[in-house]
Amino acid sequence: MDFTDAPIDTTAVANLAEQKLSLELLDIANDRDKAVGFEAVVNRGFYGERSDEKDIEFLLDATAYRRTTAVWDATEPAVEPVATVASWTTPLSVPGGGTVPAWAISAVTVAPTHRRRGIARNLLEAELRTAAACAVPVAALTASEATIYGRFGFAPSAQVAKITIDTKRTAWAGSTPTGRVRFMELSDLFEQGPAIFERERVQHPGEIELDEALWCEILDYRPGKADKAKDLRAIGYTDAAGDLQGFAAYRVKESSDDTLTAKVAHLAAATDDAYAALWRFLLELDLVRAVEADLRSLDEPVLWQLSDVRAAKVEPFDHLWLRILDPIAALEARTYSRQGSIVLDVVDPLEFAQGRFLLEIDGEGTAAVCRLTGDVPEDAAHATLSERDLALIYVGGASATALHSAGRIVEGTPGAATLVDAAFHSPVAPRLGVGF
Template sequence: MDDTFVNAHHDMPADPASAARVARRGLRLTRLRNDDLAEFAAWQRSVTRGFLEGERTEVQRDTGFDLLRYRRLIAVLDDSAPEPDEPVATFASWVGVLSVPGGQLPSCGISGVTVSPTHRRRGLARAMMEGELRVAVESGLPIASLTVTESTIYGRYGFAPAASVASLELDVKRTSWAGPVPDGRIDFISRDRWRAQAPEVFDRIRAVRPGEFEMPGGHWDRFAGTRPDAEKPGQLRAIQYADVAGVVRGLALYTVTENDQDYTKSSVTLHSLLADGDDAYAALWRYFVELDLIATVRASELSIDEPLLWMISDRRAATVTTFDHHYLRVLDVPAVLGARRYAAPGRFVLDVDDPFGFTTGEYTLDVDADGAGTVQAGDAGAEGSVRVQLGVAELSALVLGQVSAVTLAAAGRIRTADVVALDRTFRWDIPARLSYWY
């Protein structure tokens, strides 16, 4: 991605309308510099409190300062507080690449959104979100994305869960491997080697998997425990799968927890499993299902339709919990719908309602027999168009092809005379997923 585009978004001033709204509350909204350690440390302390975490050590502070310079940091300050340099609300954003069905597009990634319990019910979250979405629109970003700790917050801003994921707990004593046994080999590798290979494998995966987001700065080293502030990195174990040609197609990171009362009932927690292709997927999962001395395997951020469930002899050995994970918010309808591919041809007039007004209006989407879509503003008046009334949140939910238009219509969230045609066009055969938190 063009660094000029990325830097332009990063360096834009705080939204003046939101700053004025916050000022009427006697507070100050500002974009922080990325070269002031004390300023960053105060922002970081507020974020960790907001997410119920402890204060960072000096090493963690310095590491975060070095690795998070790419993020645009917003703070709300209370100059009347005993410590006026400590933010009472925080927000972070940056530009990354989001994978959509058959394509990719730039997205405004959002994280670190907190409001101090001492300053709740003052509209601070709304002011920051509205302002930063306006900045994203002015920067030319067509969509915004985030992972959430609470499901109830972001719908009011036009976001919707577009890629849900699953957590899995597998009783491996109860089941056995019933899937394919690929050629190739699995080997232990160092965490440094895992760190060096993971970006290339992940980029091959995210090129085709809707919902994956370009890995933010510092995350690979956080996973691998190769950052200076890593805690107990020696507990991580890394493996790779290489195909018969010697190409690394799969990687995994995991930890083992011993059961001191019965070592044969120890457990494994998967922290990352990257599989480029069916063979890599089968080989890595077979490794974990058949590990000696292990009774339980736990993994999270999985697909809601994992092939693993068809690769074990007893499906009831797996306890699966699904939850909402990757939320999207469309900011430019033609850009987003024009960037993805579709499963079936069709012509639709989308009447979109947007609480912030960014996307409110009518749009004509034409999808050809090859699955390519073109979008123009307004009702093109084309014969045979299917009219659809929906909010920007519902449109955002449909972007990755995981959420069913039929389900949304049954829930009263979409109105159309031919929801089956809409669903047939927007659904996608590769399950959407985001494999990590950001």
């Protein structure tokens, strides 16, 4: 079943009806008044400014394909709902260069007038049941607070970092590519940028597909939005053949100490040369004292392209939260760094991922995964872990050894955590360059 055809979750409808609350799917394209109310409530929920009419129209068109659900209070009829959530399916990059279908969850808000009555719990559990009914193996979100989603089986699977580089303290110590960096018109950036983003996305576990709303969100700009265009600059890197291989969009802002900082809205490079050339350009901007880039990888190559390693401040934070719904499909979608057999006993209070799973990993790193009803085979490494621990190691964001030392993963066979670690290790650190 396609996510757009999924019916409303009847369990959540019945639960909320007990409180005279009505859970409904919203037809963004055809029920404009309610859709506008939905956007207003999402904005208010995240303490955003009121959007103007054009912004709302743009956003509703860009997100009309998503599955939009809201809760109305039957005792206070209004066009504005009291709770919101939107979801869609997207490919999620996994180690090995493949993708797994993921159920992206966004716009989770409950009005302050209706908080702590179990509305978010009903919305979230409904999303997970619907994703499972659509055979989507993984759910994904980015969280406003790190304490909300663990109870639903989500875990911070990929950390990212805000990187600030003191440009006066360091010189460029990386390569000098032969291609050219040129300024780009914003219209060209808008048109050509997503293709570069897509080429880069598949190389990084944890990334999801860009849609128009996400693209505008990362640039903080949309065509026709004159005030957002004023200070947005864009550069592109073209290789010797003249093909665009990367771009950076940035704004130069005055900092509190009167110095200038280049704030990178996004830098995407499909090749190492493009990456080096774009970073070098930013780090060598005249008058600029610092370059600041958010949502970067913890293993960012630029950190090794500076003459002074202390010029960079790296502030990591949890960003991509995953929830494994179908361990077989999820585990078969990625590849592994070590051959061998592994048995994982997954404990899941909500039962989606509950069970014993056998992974047989071949010499190519491909796993055949099945549910195991019997005993652990003699040659297999065996470990017991929660559904959240499985999400933590899934794209290589946490080490099974550390989780074992932390008392979270329990070894059934000696050394199992180290073997799981070696198998699940991702040569490319996971990251997510967008928030949703």
